[in-house]
Amino acid sequence: MGNTHPAVHYHIHFSEDEDAKRIKKACKGAGTDETAIIKILARRTMEQRQKIKEKYLALYGKELEKVLKNELSGNFEKAIMGLLEPPCEVNAKSLHKALKGAGTDEDVLIEILCTQSNKQMMAIKEAYQKIFEKDLESEVRSDTKGTLKNLLVLLLQADRDEENDINENLAELDAKELYKAGENRWGTDELPFNTVLAKRNWMQLRATFKAYSILHGKDIEEVIESETSGDVEKAYLTIVQCTRDSHSYFAKQLHEAMKGSGTKEDTLIRIIVAHAEVDLVFIKEKYKELNKKSLAEAVKSETSGDFQKLLLALLQ
Numbered sequence: 232m233g234n235t236h237p238a239v240h241y242h243i244h245f246s247e248d249e250d251a252k253r254i255k256k257a258c259k260g261a262g263t264d265e266t267a268i269i270k271i272l273a274r275r276t277m278e279q280r281q282k283i284k285e286k287y288l289a290l291y292g293k294e295l296e297k298v299l300k301n302e303l304s305g306n307f308e309k310a311i312m313g314l315l316e317p318p319c320e321v322n323a324k325s326l327h328k329a330l331k332g333a334g335t336d337e338d339v340l341i342e343i344l345c346t347q348s349n350k351q352m353m354a355i356k357e358a359y360q361k362i363f364e365k366d367l368e369s370e371v372r373s374d375t376k377g378t379l380k381n382l383l384v385l386l387l388q389a390d391r392d393e394e395n396d397i398n399e400n401l402a403e404l405d406a407k408e409l410y411k412a413g414e415n416r417w418g419t420d421e422l423p424f425n426t427v428l429a430k431r432n433w434m435q436l437r438a439t440f441k442a443y444s445i446l447h448g449k450d451i452e453e454v455i456e457s458e459t460s461g462d463v464e465k466a467y468l469t470i471v472q473c474t475r476d477s478h479s480y481f482a483k484q485l486h487e488a489m490k491g492s493g494t495k496e497d498t499l500i501r502i503i504v505a506h507a508e509v510d511l512v513f514i515k516e517k518y519k520e521l522n523k524k525s526l527a528e529a530v531k532s533e534t535s536g537d538f539q540k541l542l543l544a545l546l547q
Contacts, residue, residue, distance in 0.1 A: 245279055247286040254283070254299075255291060263302045265537040272314050273544035276508055280315055306496045307538040313504040319354035320362065322347075325501055326355070327363055327370075335374045337462045342484060342498075344371075344386050345469040346477065352389035378421040378463045385429040392432045402438035403446070405431070409439070410447050413458040421463070424455075428470045436474040478510060482517035485526060489533040499530070499542065507545050515546065 250271050257264035272280060287295040296315055303311055313321045322343050329339035347355065359367040368387045375383060405427045412420040427439065440451045447454075455467045472480040481502055488498035506514055518526040527546045534542060 247282040250283045251286040258302050269541050310500045313500050318505040319358040322355045323358035330370050330374045341466045349389040382425045397434050397438045402442045405439045406442035419458045433474050478513040478517045481514045494533045
């Protein structure tokens with residue numbers, strides 16, 4: 232799914248003892264020193280932040296999350312909580328929010344479940360079970376329907392081939408199967424689409440898309456757009472876009488989250504925090520390439536206060 236290139240780097244002169252004491256000091260007295268909290272937590276890796284949490288508990292007998300939850304509020308609090316949790320927990324909580332209540336937020340389900348590796352998917356399922364004592368797959372089954380449900384359940388099996396090899400014969404066979412299931416029939420047979428998109432490795436999928444355009448003279452995106460609609464189309468296109476260029480996909484998601492009248496802060500938090508140590512540098516590059524302005528400039532114009540300061544610190 233692309234190379235890793237972190238934006239948050241390991242802090243060389245790191246001392247969990249010092250950091251825990253500084254955070255304690257920042258939370259003492261009448262006002263909270265948000266700038267000090269940002270300076271520490273936005274400049275540490277996930278591993279270092281876990282050590283700070285352990286040290287804080289050892290020194291003061293209190294959980295750092297609970298202390299900061301009492302001191303902070305709004306989107307700034309949400310983003311700080313995101314930094315203190317492993318990405319699998321952030322994603323599990325986003326999925327839970329998307330599934331609970333009257334309506335299901337399919338966009339969030341698609342963005343998270345269509346973009347994970349097997350290992351990440353397993354970690355999300357475990358985190359979901361641990362936090363909510365519920366089975367994520369059962370929840371998805373009962374809250375979605377039809378082709379989308381079948382695809383998401385298949386993805387939740389975390390059974391994608393992750394060998395980075397290409398079988399040209401299989402690519403050709405899959406391309407023919409997809410043609411038979413889509414363009415070459417009245418109505419779309421989603422089973423071959425679901426199986427190929429959920430099970431093949433990323434390199435293999437690229438080879439399949441290439442074979443499709445050679446054999447049938449069309450890009451797979453065009454076929455998906457003409458043969459499917461709604462959430463199923465969105466889910467298929469998400470997998471295709473991530474296969475071709477995952478950094479562009481996330482750059483587009485960030486752009487979507489900030490365009491128009493309201494900003495989707497949860498999406499900003501989820502993507503920027505989850506990718507800070509992985510490939511945020513590449514996502515930033517793609518964002519600038521696609522939108523002719525930097526991600527930091529966009530964040531600056533769409534957010535404010537400590538929330539803005541924290542995101543900008545992560546984007547440096």
